[in-house]
Amino acid sequence: MALRDLLQDQITELETILNGFGGNFGNGVPELYVNAITAYTILKAGLEGQEDIVTALTNEITSRVQTDTELSEGLNLTNQRIDNLLYDPVPESSVKNGSRLYLDEFIEVFSTDQVDGLEQRFALFTNALSGKLSDLIASVGTGITIDKSNPAFPVISQNRPLWDNIQNKPGGIQLTSQKGQSNGYASLDGSGKVPVSQIPNLNSSLQIVSNITERNALVLTGNTPVLVIDASDDSNVTSGHAFYVYDFANTTWIKTSEQESLDIILSWMNITGKPTTFPPEAHNHLISEITGLQTALDGKRNTEDTISANYIIQENNKFFVSTAEQGRWNNDLYDFGTVTSSPSFFDFGLYNSFKVTLGGNITVNINSPRSGQVYIIKFIQDATGGRTVTLPGSSLLPSGESINTDPNSISLLTLHYDGTEYLASWKSGF
Amino acid sequence: MPQLNLSHKFSYSQSYRRRDEQVAPDNFSRYTETATISKVYVEKAKEIRIVNPLFMITEFRSKISLENPVEFAFFLANENIESIFNDSYQKFIDPNAGRYNTIVAPNEPIPMINPAVLQAGFSYRIGYFEIPEYSDFPDDTEENFPFASISKIMFDARIQKQLAAIYTIKSVSFATNEQFLIKNTNGYEYLYLIPFIQKIQNTEIALAGRVNFQLEY
Numbered sequence: 001m002a003l004r005d006l007l008q009d010q011i012t013e014l015e016t017i018l019n020g021f022g023g024n025f026g027n028g029v030p031e032l033y034v035n036a037i038t039a040y041t042i043l044k045a046g047l048e049g050q051e052d053i054v055t056a057l058t059n060e061i062t063s064r065v066q067t068d069t070e071l072s073e074g075l076n077l078t079n080q081r082i083d084n085l086l087y088d089p090v091p092e093s094s095v096k097n098g099s100r101l102y103l104d105e106f107i108e109v110f111s112t113d114q115v116d117g118l119e120q121r122f123a124l125f126t127n128a129l130s131g132k133l134s135d136l137i138a139s140v141g142t143g144i145t146i147d148k149s150n151p152a153f154p155v156i157s158q159n160r161p162l163w164d165n166i167q168n169k170p171g172g173i174q175l176t177s178q179k180g181q182s183n184g185y186a187s188l189d190g191s192g193k194v195p196v197s198q199i200p201n202l203n204s205s206l207q208i209v210s211n212i213t214e215r216n217a218l219v220l221t222g223n224t225p226v227l228v229i230d231a232s233d234d235s236n237v238t239s240g241h242a243f244y245v246y247d248f249a250n251t252t253w254i255k256t257s258e259q260e261s262l263d264i265i266l267s268w269m270n271i272t273g274k275p276t277t278f279p280p281e282a283h284n285h286l287i288s289e290i291t292g293l294q295t296a297l298d299g300k301r302n303t304e305d306t307i308s309a310n311y312i313i314q315e316n317n318k319f320f321v322s323t324a325e326q327g328r329w330n331n332d333l334y335d336f337g338t339v340t341s342s343p344s345f346f347d348f349g350l351y352n353s354f355k356v357t358l359g360g361n362i363t364v365n366i367n368s369p370r371s372g373q374v375y376i377i378k379f380i381q382d383a384t385g386g387r388t389v390t391l392p393g394s395s396l397l398p399s400g401e402s403i404n405t406d407p408n409s410i411s412l413l414t415l416h417y418d419g420t421e422y423l424a425s426w427k428s429g430f
Numbered sequence: 431m432p433q434l435n436l437s438h439k440f441s442y443s444q445s446y447r448r449r450d451e452q453v454a455p456d457n458f459s460r461y462t463e464t465a466t467i468s469k470v471y472v473e474k475a476k477e478i479r480i481v482n483p484l485f486m487i488t489e490f491r492s493k494i495s496l497e498n499p500v501e502f503a504f505f506l507a508n509e510n511i512e513s514i515f516n517d518s519y520q521k522f523i524d525p526n527a528g529r530y531n532t533i534v535a536p537n538e539p540i541p542m543i544n545p546a547v548l549q550a551g552f553s554y555r556i557g558y559f560e561i562p563e564y565s566d567f568p569d570d571t572e573e574n575f576p577f578a579s580i581s582k583i584m585f586d587a588r589i590q591k592q593l594a595a596i597y598t599i600k601s602v603s604f605a606t607n608e609q610f611l612i613k614n615t616n617g618y619e620y621l622y623l624i625p626f627i628q629k630i631q632n633t634e635i636a637l638a639g640r641v642n643f644q645l646e647y
Binding site for chain 2: 092096097099100103106
């Protein structure tokens with residue numbers, strides 16, 4: 001319930017109560033009546049005052065709405081002007097381009113806002129820059145002191161950075177506070193020498209120990225020579241003593257000699273006084289003592305092995321002869337058997353003597369004749385007889401000579417070939 | 431010898447549209463140029479002295495930098511040389527009215543210039559309106575500007591004139607301490623005051639101002 005309605009209800013209720021009294025008070029005005037009247041008066045005044053407040057608030061609301069409207073319009077105008085400052089208000093392809101007659105048509109292209117804005121922005125920039133200059137500070141580590149008595153022109157009046165903050169300083173520098181300190185450097189005394197207190201205990205006197213175990217147990221502070229009486233635990237020492245030098249920087253042992261020998265490697269070139277010639281005495285070596293000798297011997301042929309003809313090279317007066325060549329040299333007869341067609345007297349280089357039983361008329365075909373050769377062919381007519389033999393085209397035959405065509409007769413044809421033609425001769429009547 | 435304190439308003443503007451701003455068939459470059467034409471009657475005086483010109487610029491804007499500046503010429507000539515503008519182009523004329531209320535058709539004469547009202551009244555302005563930059567679109571080799579521009583009153587060889595001085599108009603007011611004497615041996619009647627630009631610029635230009643000087647003749 002609103003306050004106004006609540007007050008109205010209270011007033012109505014009080015009016016009912018007051019009307020109930022009716023104004024008849026025989027024993028004076030009752031205190032309750034007086035209090036009711038007082039409350040009624042107060043509430044009535046409150047209601048009227050509340051109405052005044054409502055009216056004032058309504059007027060205030062109206063006024064503020066109008067103010068908001070004006071502020072909104074002002075903000076919109078300001079926003080539009082800012083847009084004009086930031087952007088060209090005329091589009092690149094304005095329809096008025098090329099058509100402007102009056103100067104005011106150009107004003108929108110080159111608005112006063114833009115000019116004013118530029119001035120304002122410059123002023124803003126100047127103020128901001130001045131402010132930034134005034135705000136210049138230097139951290140303590142840089143050691144820089146800035147005199148800002150004139151904020152527009154700050155001056156660096158001191159520049160003393162800490163040593164750690166200095167850049168590109170030379171390396172390897174040690175401070176005097178590091179002199180005579182650990183990881184520092186040694187100082188010099190009044191005589192220009194390093195004090196004994198700053199020199200490590202370099203015990204480099206000869207040490208003699210019984211064995212390698214005792215040698216390894218030594219606590220040495222510098223390069224130290226050590227003689228080991230029994231150095232046989234050293235894998236490089238067979239027996240007896242050995243002499244070592246301890247390399248302190250590399251913590252290694254260097255064996256310089258042992259009982260059997262010095263650990264010195266000398267090249268032949270470095271030996272002086274050696275003989276200029278080296279004639280060895282006659283002496284013997286086992287095959288196994290000569291590198292590669294057994295392998296070379298294994299590659300040789302035994303004396304009792306037969307030698308294949310493939311390993312023998314022919315010479316001018318020493319040749320190998322094949323079986324066929326051997327038959328030719330022996331003038332073996334080659335028997336064609338009964339021939340009914342024209343045989344080829346092949347390879348006269350292999351045979352010189354042939355035997356042919358004629359079973360029909362034939363032609364002598366000679367393959368691969370050899371110049372200067374004489375060929376002898378024995379022709380035997382079969383039981384029929386009458387078989388003829390046609391000689392090679394380049395044959396010369398004495399007149400009157402021909403084959404005997406009687407059945408079972410024998411004729412001998414001799415052919416001499418001179419590279420061009422055959423000199424032929426028939427013999428029969430055997 | 432008369433000594434006059436003169437003060438003439440002047441203005442110049444040039445509007446320009448690139449050919450690529452519009453689509454066919456309007457994709458040709460064009461311009462609109464306006465300028466005031468002022469003149470002072472000097473009664474054919476044989477000697478004329480111009481003293482201490484003062485240029486008070488109230489407006490000067492160009493969208494981009496100008497290759498050729500806007501210039502202001504003083505020259506002597508006879509009356510009605512402005513008939514050079516009676517050409518084959520349509521023009522908008524402001525005959526001392528404060529607005530371009532007169533359209534002059536091609537080959538029609540422009541209204542008369544009344545020098546008596548120029549100092550106190552509105553300026554006389556002439557405007558070449560929406561002139562194609564080239565006459566042979568789309569080849570774009572034959573310029574219209576030499577024939578349709580305010581500057582041709584300066585450069586046309588047909589006009590008999592005598593140049594007195596040329597100043598470059600800046601974006602700020604400036605004064606000179608010059609006093610230069612002009613021998614008007616040809617007996618010209620008028621001193622012309624013309625703002626012009628020698629070649630069309632591919633941008634928007636607008637300027638206005640007033641020039642004060644003393645004239646003795």
